[in-house]
Every structure is written in C-alpha cells, then in structure tokens.
Amino acid sequence: xxKHKFIQQRRPxxxxxxxxxxxxxxxxxxxxxxxxxxxxSQLLREIxxxxxxxxxxxxxxxLISYLNDLAARGHNLFYSAPPANIAGVYRYLAFEFPRLFxxxxxxxxxxxxxxxxxxxxxxxxxxxxxELASRIIPEEYLxxxxxxxxxxxxxxxxxxxxxxNHEEAEESEEPxxxxxxxxxxxxxxxxxxxNVGIALKCFALGVLLGIGTxxxxxxxxxxxxxxxxxxxxxxNGERFLSFVISHGSFELTAIAVAGxxxxxxxxxxxHPGQRTRFQSLQVRGLEAxxxxxxxxxxxxxxxxxxxxxxPADFPNEVKYLVGSGLWLIVFCYLAFAGLQADNxxxxxxxxxxxxxxxxxxx
Amino acid sequence: MESTITLNETNPVSAEYPESFQxxxxxxxxxEMQVETPENVVLSYQLAGPSQRYVAYLIxxxxxxxxxxxxxxxxxxxxxxxxxxxAMMGLFLVIMFLNTWGYYTISETFFKGKSIGKHACGxxxxxxxxxxxxxxxxLLRNLARSADSIILxxxxxxxxxxxxxFQRLGDLVAGTVVIQERSLTLPRKPIILNKIKPLDKxxxxxxxxxxxxxxxxDEFIGRRHVLTYERGHALASQLAQRLAxxxxxxxxxxxxxxxxxxxxxxxxxxxxFGQTVExxxxxxxxxxxxxxxxxxxx
Numbered sequence: 001x002x003k004h005k006f007i008q009q010r011r012p013x014x015x016x017x018x019x020x021x022x023x024x025x026x027x028x029x030x031x032x033x034x035x036x037x038x039x040x041s042q043l044l045r046e047i048x049x050x051x052x053x054x055x056x057x058x059x060x061x062x063l064i065s066y067l068n069d070l071a072a073r074g075h076n077l078f079y080s081a082p083p084a085n086i087a088g089v090y091r092y093l094a095f096e097f098p099r100l101f102x103x104x105x106x107x108x109x110x111x112x113x114x115x116x117x118x119x120x121x122x123x124x125x126x127x128x129x130x131e132l133a134s135r136i137i138p139e140e141y142l143x144x145x146x147x148x149x150x151x152x153x154x155x156x157x158x159x160x161x162x163x164x165n166h167e168e169a170e171e172s173e174e175p176x177x178x179x180x181x182x183x184x185x186x187x188x189x190x191x192x193x194x195n196v197g198i199a200l201k202c203f204a205l206g207v208l209l210g211i212g213t214x215x216x217x218x219x220x221x222x223x224x225x226x227x228x229x230x231x232x233x234x235x236n237g238e239r240f241l242s243f244v245i246s247h248g249s250f251e252l253t254a255i256a257v258a259g260x261x262x263x264x265x266x267x268x269x270x271h272p273g274q275r276t277r278f279q280s281l282q283v284r285g286l287e288a289x290x291x292x293x294x295x296x297x298x299x300x301x302x303x304x305x306x307x308x309x310x311p312a313d314f315p316n317e318v319k320y321l322v323g324s325g326l327w328l329i330v331f332c333y334l335a336f337a338g339l340q341a342d343n344x345x346x347x348x349x350x351x352x353x354x355x356x357x358x359x360x361x362x
Numbered sequence: 363m364e365s366t367i368t369l370n371e372t373n374p375v376s377a378e379y380p381e382s383f384q385x386x387x388x389x390x391x392x393x394e395m396q397v398e399t400p401e402n403v404v405l406s407y408q409l410a411g412p413s414q415r416y417v418a419y420l421i422x423x424x425x426x427x428x429x430x431x432x433x434x435x436x437x438x439x440x441x442x443x444x445x446x447x448x449a450m451m452g453l454f455l456v457i458m459f460l461n462t463w464g465y466y467t468i469s470e471t472f473f474k475g476k477s478i479g480k481h482a483c484g485x486x487x488x489x490x491x492x493x494x495x496x497x498x499x500x501l502l503r504n505l506a507r508s509a510d511s512i513i514l515x516x517x518x519x520x521x522x523x524x525x526x527x528f529q530r531l532g533d534l535v536a537g538t539v540v541i542q543e544r545s546l547t548l549p550r551k552p553i554i555l556n557k558i559k560p561l562d563k564x565x566x567x568x569x570x571x572x573x574x575x576x577x578x579x580d581e582f583i584g585r586r587h588v589l590t591y592e593r594g595h596a597l598a599s600q601l602a603q604r605l606a607x608x609x610x611x612x613x614x615x616x617x618x619x620x621x622x623x624x625x626x627x628x629x630x631x632x633x634x635f636g637q638t639v640e641x642x643x644x645x646x647x648x649x650x651x652x653x654x655x656x657x658x659x660x
C-alpha cells in the first residue's frame with residue numbers, strides 16, 4: 001500500500017468525519033438521529049484504524065498529528081458523560097450525599113473533634129475570664145458584638161422596630177415589612193458569600209496534607225467559642241442563644257462536614273493504601289468533593305435561616321423549639337436519608353467511584 | 363506495543379491503566395500525553411505549559427473583574443435606586459460568590475472544558491483518560507484553586523513544574539489535564555515529482571530503503587521552504603550521501619554532492635512507486651473492503 005494511494009482513498013472519509021464533528025459540537029450527541037450516531041461510531045473506529053496504520057508505517061508526522069487530532073476530538077465527543085438534569089440534583093441531595101457522608105463518617109467525627117472541642121474550651125475559658133477575649137478577638141469586633149446583642153442593639157427586634165418607627169416618622173410612605181425584609185436579603189447574600197466561601201476554602205486547603213483544613217477548623221472553633229463565651233459573659237446570653245440556635249444546626253454541622261471532606265483529601269495523600277498517592281487522591285477526592293458540595297448546600301440553607309428566621313420577632317421559647325427541631329432535622333437527614341432502596345430511579349454511573357462501604361444492600 | 367496488550371488483559375481497571383502504560387513512555391521527552399482509547403489506538407495530546415495557562419488565567423481574570431464591575435454599575439446601582447437596595451446588595455453578594463467560586467466550574471462544565479480565557483488561548487481541560495470533563499471533577503479542580511493560588515499561584519506553578527503533565531494541585535486531585543487544541547489542517551497534497559526521473563536500475567544495488575526513510579524524504583521535500591537554502595542543502599546532502607552509499611549508487615557523483623535534494627527526490631520516486639507483490643495484495647484487499655463499505659454509507 002502506497003502512502004499517496006492510502007491518502008487518496010481515505011481522505012473522503014476523513015473530511016466526512018470532520019464535517020460530522022463540526023455539526024455535532026454545536027449540539028449534544030444524544031440528540032442526533034440513531035443512524036447518524038452509528039455512522040459516527042463506525043467512522044471513529046475507521047479513523048482510529050487509519051491512525052494505527054499510518055503510525056506503524058511511519059508515514060509522516062503531519063499526517064499522524066492530523067489524524068490524531070481528528071480521533072481525539074471524536075473520542076472526546078463520543079465518550080462524553082450523559083447530560084445532568086434536575087433529577088440528578090434531587091438524587092444527589094436525597095441519596096448520594098448522605099450516603100457518601102455516612103460511608104466516610106470517621107472524617108466527620110475527626111473534624112468535629114477538631115472543631116467543637118477547641119470551641120467549647122475557649123467558650124468556657126472566655127465566659128469565666130472575659131478579659132481574655134481581647135487576646136483572641138480584635139477590639140472593634142468586641143464593641144460591635146456589644147452593640148449587636150446588647151439592650152439597645154440592632155438585633156433586638158423591639159429596638160429594631162423602634163428605629164424603623166423613627167424612619168417611618170421621617171418617610172412614612174415606605175412600608176415597614178418591605179424594608180425590614182430588604183435588609184435581611186442583604187444579610188443573606190453576605191452570609192452566603194462569607195460562610196460558604198469559608199467552608200469551601202476549608203475543604204480545598206485539605207489538599208495541602210490536610211494542614212489547611214486543620215488550621216481553619218481550629219481557628220474557627222476557637223474564635224466562635226470565644227465570641228459565644230464573651231457575649232454570654234456580658235449578660236446577653238439569652239438573646240444570643242435564641243438567635244444562634246436555629247441556623248447553628250445547619251451551619252456548625254456543615255462546617256464540620258466540609259472540614260471532614262478536607263481531612264479526607266489530606267488523608268488520601270498520607271495514607272494512600274493500595275494505590276499510588278496520586279491515584280488515591282483522585283479516587284478519594286471525587287468522593288470528598290461531593291461531600292463538600294453537600295456542605296455548601298447546607299450552608300446556603302443556614303444562611304437563609306440566619307438572615308430571615310433567626311432575627312425574626314418571636315418569643316425565645318418558639319425560637320428554641322424551632323431551633324431544636326432544625327437540629328433534629330439535620331441529624332435525621334444525615335443519619336437516615338438514602339437508607340431506603342431507590343429502585344424507582346435509574347442508576348446513573350456518571351462517576352467511576354469504587355463501591356462504597358456505606359451503600360445499603362439493594 | 364506488546365506490553366500494553368498484556369497489561370490490558372491483566373489489569374482491567376481502566377482508571378489505573380493509562381498510568382501503567384505511561385511508565386514505558388517515560389523516557390520520551392516532550393509535551394505530549396498519551397492515552398489509549400477503547401478502539402485500541404494511542405492518542406497523543408499536546409499539553410499546555412504554565413505560561414499559556416497564565417495568559418488564559420489573566421484573560422479570565424479580566425473578564426471576571428469586568429463582569430463584576432459591569433453588573434454593579436449597569437444593573438445593581440440603577441435598580442437599587444428604584445427598589446429594595448438591600449435585596450440588590452444581597453443579590454450582588456451572591457453574584458460575587460458565584461463569580462469567585464463558580465465561574466470556572468460553570469464555564470468548564472457547560473462549554474466542554476473551556477473557560478473564555480482558555481478558549482481564547484486554544485486550551486481545553488480534559489480528564490486523564492481523554493474524556494471530557496464533568497461537573498464534579500471540574501468543581502474539585504476549581505475549589506482546589508484556592509490552595510494553588512497561595513503565594514500568587516506559587517504552589518500551583520511549583521506543582522506544575524514537578525509533574526510530568528503540568529498539573530497543578532487541582533488537576534492532580536481531579537485527575538484532569540489541560541491540553542492545547544491544534545486546529546485541524548488536512549496535510550496538503552503530497553508533491554508529485556513529475557519532472558524528476560527515477561534512478562536507473564542499473565546504477566543501484568539491491569538495497570530497499572524502508573518506508574520511514576521514504577516518508578522522511580517526502581516530508582523533508584514538502585517542508586524545504588521552512589529552511590534557508592544552504593541549511594536545507596547541508597541537511598539533505600547528509601542523507602543523500604548515506605543513501606547513495608547504502609544503495610551502492612554508481613551513477614553521477616555530482617548529483618549526490620551538488621544536488622542532494624534532487625537526488626533524494628529521485629530516490630523517493632524510484633522506490634515509492636515501485637510496488638512489491640506483497641503490498642499489491644494488501645491494496646487489493648483494502649480496496650475490496652473499502653468498496654463494500656462504500657455501499658454501506660454512500
């Protein structure tokens with residue numbers, strides 16, 4: 001077989017495949033008619049064969065790189081993952097995330113240790129010795145906390161109404177509820193931006209052998225504990241706890257979940273098991289990021305609660321009741337969601353993850 | 363090639379297979395990553411180095427900043443005067459969050475591994491097996507960006523320089539690589555050397571140059587305009603003299619020393635158009651096959 005003859009014969013097929021690639025790249029392959037797909041698959045195999053032929057005969061670098069690129073694009077198109085949809089999101093939140101979480105619960109418990117133990121220690125210490133608070137928390141924060149949770153603070157719903165009444169006196173057209181909800185919406189945006197960002201960073205820094213995650217967990221634990229201890233020691237405990245209890249359920253748990261995912265990344269490098277370190281990082285990393293994604297979703301919920309429910313004007317008893325209910329919901333979600341068999345939904349193998357330990361028998 | 367086949371049989375876990383395949387290719391110096399496809403053909407991808415990716419990053423960074431400022435000036439600021447300034451502020455903060463943490467993930471997931479900057483630089487993110495990137499790996503590699511970006515991406519660049527495939531930490535975790543996409547150019551028609559006469563059969567021995575040598579000559583002649591005349595001449599004369607020796611060429615000495623390119627061309631013409639019986643059989647078989655296929659889809 002002569003090189004020129006070979007090119008002459010095969011060239012129409014290559015051009016056809018090129019045209020096909022251009023057509024198919026604008027829309028999904030799965031939307032094409034069946035006969036076109038089978039033609040495509042045949043052409044892809046033919047071009048792979050041509051590439052192998054040309055390579056083994058050493059027929060020139062240019063030709064090889066041309067066919068290589070052609071085959072690579074076809075490969076990329078042909079083996080693409082099935083498109084994601086809403087059902088997939090539901091499936092993830094209802095089944096996959098809690099299952100993955102339970103399968104790797106050890107990391108979560110470790111993260112809890114790293115987060116809640118320093119938190120309670122610093123809480124106890126600061127509550128008993130409030131003068132130490134300024135060593136951990138900057139002064140301007142302390143005065144702000146005093147204002148927020150103090151008698152005349154902005155958080156106090158009565159005073160908030162009062163200030164609003166003041167405003168209303170000045171510009172009486174503005175509806176009261178509108179501007180109040182409005183302020184809260186701004187806070188929701190702030191909480192999402194800030195808290196989810198911290199949790200995601202806490203997870204991502206786990207790549208550095210878990211050191212970044214451990215640092216973030218310890219730092220946030222000590223800081224939050226100190227803040228709580230300080231505010232309670234100033235005599236604003238009732239108001240603070242009723243404010244915090246509702247969103248704390250989602251927020252604190254989610255930070256520990258994200259931290260656990262970060263520790264998983266770090267541990268994958270330190271203890272790779274039977275795999276190489278990089279392979280272990282990849283396999284565990286894909287699981288870890290799905291756990292962290294769940295934590296991010298939980299933090300978005302927490303931000304909504306923190307902005308719209310926690311500062312709302314309700315008696316403290318109601319808030320404690322709802323807050324405990326939310327803690328129960330978080331516990332039940334993480335402990336029991338996805339335990340039942342889900343035969344009704346088709347199983348999607350979008351990711352190549354090794355069989356999970358926590359999977360229930362189907 | 364034999365070793366890859368045995369590996370394929372003993373080690374069916376596809377995720378680990380390319381790794382072991384790469385071991386053999388390790389000595390090969392270059393910016394190529396090789397992947398074996400299910401069609402049993404080895405594809406090679408051109409990897410993208412730190413400098414290209416830095417340019418793409420800068421473009422993306424500019425786009426992200428402009429987007430944020432643009433939304434603030436043209437969308438948030440006018441609207442917040444009209445209605446609910448707080449809600450607009452909240453919306454802006456959410457957009458800022460998505461811009462920081464979601465820009466790359468969203469664009470890479472929806473545009474098949476390309477952000478706008480990568481598209482401008484002709485780069486694409488793929489998974490190590492040559493497969494297109496999906497949501498979770500993309501999220502993972504872009505979350506890990508915050509670890510990579512420590513000390514002005516110092517961590518990421520160090521990791522890129524230390525790994526064979528220029529992977530930053532995010533790429534290592536997610537199992538992805540960034541490749542350069544070359545534009546598809548069908549090789550130009552091979553030069554048919556009409557004016558060149560084949561060598562006289564009586565002037566050469568029985569030596570048959572290999573196919574590779576012939577295609578080397580073909581490529582060399584095809585790309586001769588890339589080199590200056592002197593340099594091309596010098597290179598050609600090296601090959602021509604060696605070939606003349608192997609061929610036991612007894613014709614005009616001048617042709618080898620003075621016009622090495624013409625000599626190479628005539629060698630090419632002599633051998634590439636003379637076919638052995640074995641090759642003729644192959645051609646027949648191939649023509650039969652492609653004829654039957656032609657009916658199938660034409």
